[in-house]
Amino acid sequence: MKIVGLMSGTSYDGVDVVAAEFTADGDTLRMRPLGHRGLDYDDALRESIGALLPPAATTIEAVCRLDNAVGEVFAAAAAIGVELAGGRADLVVSPGQTVFHWVEGGTTRGTLQLGAPARVAARVGVPVLADLRSADVAAGGQGAPLVPAFDALLLDAAGGPRAALNLGGVANLTVVAPGAPVLGYDVGPANALLDAAARRFLDRPCDLDGARAAAGRVHPRLLELLLAEPYYAAPPPKSTGKELFHGGYLDDRLAILGEPVAPDDVLATLTVLTAATVAAECARHGVTEVVAAGGGVRNPTLMFRLVELAEGRWRLRTTDELGVPAQAKEAYAFALLGWLSWHGLPGAIPSVTGARRAAVLGAWTPAGPPHGATPPTPPRRLVVEP
Structure with missing residues (x-):
């Protein structure tokens, strides 16, 4: 067919x-x-x-x-x-x-x-x-998410727990492991808040190649405030989208923070937010490899942060290596x-x-x-x- x-x-x-x-x-x-x-x-x-x-x-x-x-x-x-x-x-x-x-x-x-x-x-x-x-x-x-049906057929779990990661507007994770049911859920925002910040502060649809995020510095208090979002602690099954992670959500957190943050620092902090929430879930499941796809793989700053937070515990590669174009x-x-x-x-x-x-x-x-x-x-x- x-x-x-x-x-x-x-x-x-x-x-x-x-x-x-x-x-x-x-x-x-x-x-x-x-x-x-x-x-x-x-x-x-x-x-x-x-x-x-x-x-x-x-x-x-x-x-x-x-x-x-x-x-x-x-x-x-x-x-x-x-x-x-x-x-x-x-x-x-x-x-x-x-x-x-x-x-x-x-x-x-x-x-x-x-x-x-x-x-x-x-x-x-x-x-x-x-x-x-x-x-x-x-x-x-x-x-x-529905994509785990594809991930579960594509990934071979025989070599140990593996994960498929999609970095779209939302970060989705699928975990396959020997003898265990397939897990899959929305981790949190990937590009959703990054793009909202780019539109708000740069008047652009996105931070191309994560260039402005790379030039910024992580704001510890803002990151702590963002990581306090209850969604991250909720157990799967769970799914989310822009009904939660939208421009107004970012505005509210910045207002609670109560101090100005440079645009590049906001973008740097949001990049680490995505990487940190994904890395925490990968560590929780003890995966040995993460196979990534989606628009986020074109963001070298985000990919660098993911590798950095992996701390050598898991290998990161893209679905292109499995014959599936990451963008599609x-x-x-x-x-x-x-x-x-x-x-x-x-x-x-x-x-x-x-x-x-x-x-x-x-x-x-x-x-x-x-x-x-x-x-x-x-x-x-x-x-x-x-």
Whole structure:
């Protein structure tokens, strides 16, 4: 099967596009990457997403407009994916843009992703799998993270505990170990607060290459205040996003601190916050290796801090060494989830999400006969039988 996978994360800067060919070989699934691309959101769309995200108030009209605007971008991305697949794909996995993750008292009550899957199906003419998180939420899970299903199949735990790390807007960790259930959860902010600080202090979308953070100095009191966040001490399963770690969150902490902090020092401190929270979890699980992916691996300052805090206890490398481009790993993971759902297999891992049962993920938007079936003759009339 040729599957197009799409992904837009908590950084909401654009859509990652991949195409992959999957072949089942007994209990081994072989994935052949066919290429990856990125399609950026324009400034107006990024502003519209940011204006709708918590803690901002919004209207149902704004949600409807954004749903269709994001759907048009996902549709264009899907068309690129079909090209990468050689002009033909069997399905597209279009998870949409998460705009709200409703967590109350440690329990996920709902989740909302925008992206008008009907627009995607209309553009490419193949079935589209969307709304991948809701089935797990309905089964009592967090609906996130979902990528551990990919990590658990990719990583070999025989050599000792290993971890897969994704450094997107949020840092996600998957831990595999011999004879133990797979663990996976959101550790805390990766780029979410860094990007918020860059927009606030530099008027830029990000601190490119972590250059300003490298020029700054860690502010001990600010770091201590940030590390006091209760989320870090909460046990998994747990998930988070920009409903917690947003620009207002950073503003509140700086206000509590009550003293000015130079922009470069804020960025340096936030970089160490991400590295420290990740390193603490890796140490807790005793991992021997961390395989990283996501936009954060392009930040040499963040990667340096991770190596520094590892203190030689674990080795850090990227998924590129395993044949999976680090910038596109999550999109490939969603392509895999599409393969699983197409075959009626669960994609969420209960030991990760906390669900009562393993759920088959997603809702299908058809674009013709399902699963390649031949359609019946179109009916011309309806007869009601007694």
